[in-house]
Amino acid sequence: MALVNKLRCEYKENPIGIDIQHPRISWQIQSDTRSWLQSAYHIQISRDPSFPSLLWDSAKVHTDQSIHVELTALVWQPGERYYYRVKVWSDQGEETDWSDAAFWEMGLLDVQDWQAAWISAPTGLWGVESCPLLRRSFQISKPVKTARIYATSLGLYEMLLNGRRVGDYYFTPGWTSYKHRLQYQTYDVTELLLTGDNALGAVLGNGWYKGKLTGKHRPNVYGERSAFLMQLHIEYENGTKDVIMTDSDWKTAESPILMSELYDGETYDARLEKTDWSMAGYDDAEWMVVDTLPHAKDALLAQENEPVRKIEEITPIALLMTPSGETVIDLGQNMVGWVRFTVQGHSGQEVTLQHAEVLDQDGNFYTDNLRMAKQTIRYVLKGGEPETYEPRFTFQGFRYVKLNGFGAEIQLAQFTGIVLHSDMERTGDFQCSDPRVNQLQHNILWGQKGNFLDVPTDCPQRDERLGWTGDAQMFIRTSAHLMNVAPFFSKWLHDLEADQLASGGVPFVIPHVLSENSHSSAAWGDAAVICPWEIYQLYGDKRILEQQYESMKAWVEYIHRQSENTFLWNTGFHFGDWLGLDSKPGSYIGATDRDFIATAFYAHSVSLLAKTAKVLQKDQDAESYTQLHTQIRDAFQQEFVTPGGRLSVPTQTAHVLALMFELVDGNAKERAVHKLVELLEESEFHLTTGFVGTPYLNLVLSQTGHTDAAYKLLFQTDYPSWLYQITKGATTIWEHWDGIKEDGSFWSTDMNSFNHYAYGAVGEWLYRCVAGIHVDEDAPGYKHFHIKPLPGEGLTWAEASLESMYGLIHSAWRRLEDQSMDIRVSIPPNTKASVHLPNAKETMLRENGMALEQTEGIQAINPTDLGVSLTLGSGTYRFTY
Template structure:
């Protein structure tokens, strides 16, 4: 009997322990990363538990050179801590190119211990220029230049023993696509990505062990102009970073007996051209299948007629490991229908404005040529419309080789389109002959949001697809015309929305390093990053402030203090530049875009354009950047700087009141944007805030419940209305269906966010084609308000360690639901109204706490699951008509009426 009781006790203890587990272990936001360039990597994990109110009280981390954890490099022992996000490695220096394994276990506030997590790994990249043995090589092709045939380079090599592991370290001047023994290396596209190449050139690392064999092997690499030397920006600008394509290739092989061999780019390689006769970011791709070099990436290929290569003097000091997510293929769209337009064009509709490319299936004679052009919209007559692409040709030209069905898709460019026009297709084109594939940075989806309102759901769809299409390695302003540049203002206004929809920590970390790299010596931030414009194209308010806004936004979303610390000098340089160039504490010099693309009526002579003084805007954004410096300095323990910036901020706000406001609080610009920014950035004393909010509301009502804001005012408009007690007005704006509004493009059939409120007018005509993208995420910043206010999910502490769930139902929306994967796990909020009854379901992840606001619950009988609220023991307080309860982790169901 005693032995039975002992056994049962052991079983109960084991069962209890199994309720606590470690899941989703990551290193630097990645699962088992290859090629880390960070010498003190950080580890994160998520706790899962079946009971409520679970908090981590301790953890133990172990890092080893082997998966069996016998050759331990570093172990923490049991650490008393609730930290489960971005725990830094503190062991001995890590070795370049080496693989390490790690695992973690945790203890909770119930005295339970988890099992060890599954073994994870990370592998270091090449950390110093001297870690490389490869040399830069360049194709030895006469006449190699922009818009010429894409070069191919190849070589064969022998491996004398069975291979245990093999890693390929590779980068290029230009784009590259690598192959070994006839198989493509990896699934990333447009590599090595776009950075400020002369300062930061990424390299990639691939596990190519399965591609190799004992004996003779072959490797081949396709090169393309890409962003490196191809046309960018305007005025036929090219060769921005260099005029010659190049390859850096280092294949490190470890044999089963422990010996090693290295195959590098050197003079043994050969070069030629192939079927891609022209390719460019704006141009597209021309492919002549008759020029294919069949088998050129396999052994035994006859390359006697190929040219040699030039061993170049390219340096390695600018090489950096890849940190951001690679560009990969994602959704595939079948052709929805084939349209024969009034002009007689053959047009294919994919039903979604996307970024990527088509896959063509075609049969015909050698020399038959199929031309495909890309467009976002049809005109009001139903014809193919490309005027808004400006100088971008955005075309594919495919020349058949003949002899059966041929399948083709581009590789050295990308396109923004919903429609394609097909010319020269031999035979009858059907929907089975063509499809489209979306291409964007591989950022995990983290957020979902839906409501009972179909148009709002479509708006959310459009926001996500605007993000997908414009997050192609850099945050672009539009992915279809002759631009596709990393506009800083667009990125900062959308950053919080972006961080809900997808995991963008790595994406923005990579890009913000280029912001710092391209920052000018005096502190100015260029309009676009990487900077391909000019030295004078910099320092515009709301654009340059990306340098303070995004690091702080990422800190709030992910709790990443290291990223904040890395960007701090860049933040400081910009804020100090504004201080040096201000006059009487006013930031009122230089060029500023202002409230870009704000509302202008169709007849711009009626005096109702919402023009906001650009220097008023500048002063507000300057104050915000200084406030973010105070915040960052405080977090980083720089108290003296925080105090100095606090003194500066007071002077800035005092100057704002003297210059831009009357004693009663009327602003010199009576626009929505002026009042929104003054309120959002706390430019007005407390006694003037209520009247300012009233003026804002009056303005909205004056325009018939329409917004009039542009890029800088729109992100904060509904937030300010809610913060000042006017959520009902925010709903009126959100649910407005006529121009200008968020739902007007939705009603017009949009599947992405438009650049302009009236990109296509009600009569079917278009805005000026010089600037009229139909895939531009900036106005999608309303998403942040929808997630934070409609479903109420907000971070009360960086990284969602503490959470607020405070839904604010309104309008004619009867139910709404959202889920967000935070660094600590999934948080969700779903509410429903049915007559007088209201239900709210929330999930709080383990190792966090939350304040949950029950709207309108005061004085009502509230039930949580099956227990009256007053009997649950939850800490609670009543504020106005709402009840706030303090909760630990778990799932909760509230209902009342």
């Protein structure tokens, strides 16, 4: 019997506080029956989870659609909860029971729904870096049915209600293009309210709004005053309602947090703590009245992506005394978050924790690569009993922590690493027979954990931590295998559109906080086109294309206008093949001609825009951009391909891009493939590619029949290689191939992050080629997909899993001692897959011991020169041959 489960609204389980006018719901089907396909659905919506009456009934809708079903029939009311349930039919006529009820709840939908005032501490009372406290009391005299808080801030905020923290979100309201878009959060606080006296409290931090940003430590990028905006909506059992809001009745005082900066850390003086300050009955007579600010509210919108949460805890593995006499704890993992610690001492005693990623070649604490970022926590004890502390408005990137002021009797149990990142659903994994490659996979995952803290940052430790567009587009497909990143990137892409120049140019970083001229490099600005297309491909999300289409088109038209020859991009600044190993001495830019790279990405973005226009049925645009792509491709060949068919730019990256973006064909393609392999042979199968070439290198090799070369690259352990970092003890991906040189010295001080996910894009090849799972461009979201594993020398087994929108996809292969193959695949209900079994012979092939003709679920069998291709319906299969 099939079941309908995992109901989601806008990717989320029972979300509250959404403001999308036409919410979309998705579901999965659980069935052991092979080749299970949905033929119809039935949706009901009610205000009551038992569905005694209906607001809307879809009746039976004949379709196989089970993801992103848009609900357009009703006008949804602010603050209201809506329950929904689903039943489906199979193409064989099976009817399921109703699913369990799920719900979504609307937030505040219009600027007029905001009655509250922005409140702020008066200026000049305390130090400009101090984090103010805010509070007010109120009374409740009737039994409460439901209560919701809607809150946001200029800066960061943490809320308390009757002394208890509201919610488990951190770094709220998140980082957006604040002048255009400011998120608010919604909290269910029904259980926190008391009959009688109550109190609300808030603490404000500088955050991205007014804290120091970029390598220049620029303060007040968005504004000079932190502020808070909140409404508490209470519905009583008798049907009446109240709204408690921020206004001039609130008061403010100095907090113990004397300084809190994202890069520099936090200073906390526990002697300044105000006991029970967020509880009812607290005497706030000496507190100051807040200022109300005339700041606009028209940029407010509901939380779009998953919030940052505490995800896991790490126990230190060692207490070290370095050669220079420093006391250091080793967490054993390069992580992002902070340390929770316990200390006991006298009043006024100060302890400090400094954070670093690595030790130097002598084993001493090393911070030069942090540049100006201090990453230091200072805590002044109130004295007496043991005191436990953790920061609020800062985060650090670190493995090692240097301790000062703790005394001689330090115990590792006093310290715990708290890992924070955007709470994205974990969706995929990869494992294989080589533990070094498994460590590489671990490092890719932890690079994503460390750099997906509300925005896709380049690095989480030095004075940067910015949403670099190039890094994001290079890694997006890898990231989507490991976690559900659709809401995360959708929110970021909306900021990209908001910060996009009127000319269509795209800033280097999103949100845009660099100089006004810092925009529109090839492969960086192309994130405007590549990222929406990838989200559409991987999640079947057509809406992201609709929302971003004008931004995508504006970027392509910007390039079109910049070019002296409208079919070549040979103007402007470009990062080129950033950190390519064939760079000139003293340069970060690789040897590949930047006009070559720019024109290649120009062609790529135009091709994706043409495909997008076709998906959106913008036929005129589709035809126009298809023609433009042909013209760019012709111009590329005239400019960069010799009459004999040789690429004029003789670098690994040039050949990778020409092949990946299908810019050459015929003899020129054959020569490019041959030359790429020749270049690798000349380097004894070591790469020289940088940020632009590396993500595609192994993919191109596999696509052109040279998976053996890709495996040779993977298994190199000397510099430069992915596994070289493993030999040096890396637990995350490095920014530079030799961040730590073979003699233990460092490559650089100003550009040497040890947690920088870009080169982790090799993960896409591991999942897509080694394990073999990849999407079908014509059936996005894995409605139809391919499983085509490519076993290679060096591995005896590999497997990958992916929780798609439809359910779990799994691919595993194992080469047995007699060289026979065992391949297992899982295909979720309501999907199909094309499965290629390498080097198989149909006559020798068995599924669970049976001949293929006897096997249910196999819909087509096609022998090829390279094996056997099968079309499979849903189910779990085991093939041996």
